[in-house]
Amino acid sequence: MDARLLEILVCPVSKASLVYRPESEELWCKVSQLAYPIRDDIPVMLEEEARRLTAEELGQL
Numbered sequence: 001m002d003a004r005l006l007e008i009l010v011c012p013v014s015k016a017s018l019v020y021r022p023e024s025e026e027l028w029c030k031v032s033q034l035a036y037p038i039r040d041d042i043p044v045m046l047e048e049e050a051r052r053l054t055a056e057e058l059g060q061l
Contacts, residue, residue: 001027001038011036012045019061028053030061 001020009018011029018027018036026035027043034050035057036043 001041001043005043009043009045013047028057028061030058033058 001022006018006020006027009027010016011018011032011034013034014029014031016029016031018029020026021028021035024035025038027038027045028035033053034047035053036045036050038044
């Protein structure tokens with residue numbers, strides 16, 4: 001994930017900053033509790049494509 005891109009991307013739901021999780025190839029948002037997938041090096045920033053973070057995952061943020 002390009003660091004410059006990560007600096008400008010925000011969660012489309014909460015407008016909060018995102019955390020890149022390379023092991024799952026996702027961008028996590030603590031505020032909205034959503035994980036956005038990265039497919040073919042492209043972040044998919046659609047709420048309907050995101051998944052809900054578990055309580056355990058939220059504890060990692």
